[in-house]
Amino acid sequence: MTTLNYTVTFHKTVLASFIGLCISSSCFALEAMSDEKLSDTTGEGIALLPQDAYMVFRGAGPNETKATLFSDRTKDTGYIHYIPVGPLTQTTQDTNKDNLVNSSDHSVGKADLYLYGLALSKSDGNSNSRIASSEAAAKISSWGTAANPWLLRVGTQNNVPTFTPDGTTPNTDKGSVSFLALEAPLYEYTYNSSGTVVTNPDPLGADAYRLKLGLWADAFVLDQSKGETDPALYNLGQMYGGASDATRANRLRLQAVWNDFSINGSRIQLFQTLNGATNSNGLSTFYNNTLGLAGVIRLNSGDSRGLNISSPNMSRVLRLSTQECGVGNVNGCTTPVAQGLLTTPALNATTAPVFDATEGIYIYNLNSNLVLGSLYQPLILGTDGTNFSLELARIPNKADIYNKIYTDYDNPTSTTYLGSTCNVFQCGTSALAGYQGLNATHSSITIGSTLYDPVKNLVTADKSASAVGVSFGKGASAVNLGSAAIDGMLIQHMKITTKGL
Secondary structure, eight states, X not given: OEEEEEEEEEEESSOXXXXXXXETTEEEEEEEOOGGGGTTSSSOEEEEEEEEEEEEEOOSSSOOOHHHHHHOGGXXXXXXXXXXXXXXXXXXHOTTOSSOOSTTSBOOOEEEEEEEEEEEEEOOSOTTOSSOSSHHHHOEEESSBTTBOEEEEEEEEEEEEOSOOTTOSSOOOEEEXXXXXXXXXXXXXXXXXXXXXXXXXXXXXXXXGSEEEEEEEEEXXXXXXXXXXXXXXXXXXXXXXXXXXXXXXXEEEEEEEEEEEBOTTOEEEEEEOOOOOOSSTTOXXXXXXXXXXXXXXXXXXXXXXXXXXXXXXXGOEEEEEOOBOOTTOSSSOOSOOOOOTTOOTTTSSOOOOOBOTTOSEEEESOEEEEEEOOSSSOEEEEEOSSSEEEEEOOOOSOHHHHTTTOOOTTOTTOSSOOOEEBOSSOBSSOOTTSOTTTTEEEEEEEESSEEEETTTTEEEEOOSTTBOOEEESSSTTXXXXXXXXXXXXXXXXXXXXXXXX
16 A cells, blocks of 8 residues: 655646645645746646655555554555566576586576665654654655745747758758656755855755655566466576575565655656757767657755764765664664565565664765756657667767857856756756756766865865765774765767667
């Protein structure tokens, strides 16, 4: 069972009267929103404002009270099942590389994956729990505000360059692109020229910067010679064609918890690409008039300048752990015991697992701002009639396009190269006056302590002895590997294609 508690408010850009919809105990309302608030676009849309929201996947059974949901964490076993399909190739099964597949090879299986207990709520600072222990602590009071909500909208951008080569006659190198966009609330922290915070989030929407995501995952090695209902499905033996081995633990169990992060400022656009590409100069007619996508995915734990091993904001952490404690070892994990080596709580009667509170990989203050394509360089989903491909279009040798993508780091105010980096401090060239991410073409990923140059909008890793970033374990015995930064990352071209469908 999936339990979702929420109150959502919708706002519309059209000049219409209020429309109320009441469904069960949840309330929805459509209200008028002034055109001034969306004046940077042409189009219409719906604004969404989730309030008092949290979510947790629970196991199948009767409806539960809220008190039971928060007091009995052992039933957090509702799941998503990923099933591998298709046969293994001979290359994969030929483990000793003698061009034969026989009993001399080790057995190889595909991964059967269960994700369960998925929870999204307000952070409680606990890196060993996936949701807070009470409804009051778990509720995201308002994910955005009336002036800064989620938006589902349509719009049109004019004067978008086509892939038509420069100098083509007749000159048809610009067009209009209509798009459908889903936009999270704007990221409201703003910084001045010295890198100091000058605007903090509206207190009404502050919970959106303290989200918590948690889940468990069980991955099994699947014996493809067995049927789905065979009790020996996961008892894959050591050697190819050998007998099943029920004592072989073909399972990896993982707990993942991310405290104090935000997705504000993210945006996804869907649209039909323009035309003009030919099968020359690295381009392809495959780019023309097909389904395109552009996005800015912002997952931020906040400003990490000055972060060190004794800083109080060490609660901003993504933790991945694998050491189970077994039943009855909630706090001390004195006798680590893995439960159900060849079964998963997602399907059987066992309770949700318990993990050691100090074990695992701790990734502090992760800020990931990924730019995935643009209207000028779309991410394209297509097919050749047999297989599917996902391709980030190659940047053409066309000044009207590459000038909008490339960045001049020595001259951040350049009027020739208009692209810029999206990081936790600044995303693109616009502030809250327009949608964040405008002209953002380069990505930024930082972990732990960082340094920021506001003039060049450049983030670098802190190399001092007290810098913190990735840590194995927690506390006095932890091994700290320091911070890391990948800033100004630009994907020139990328293509992923399925084979053998």
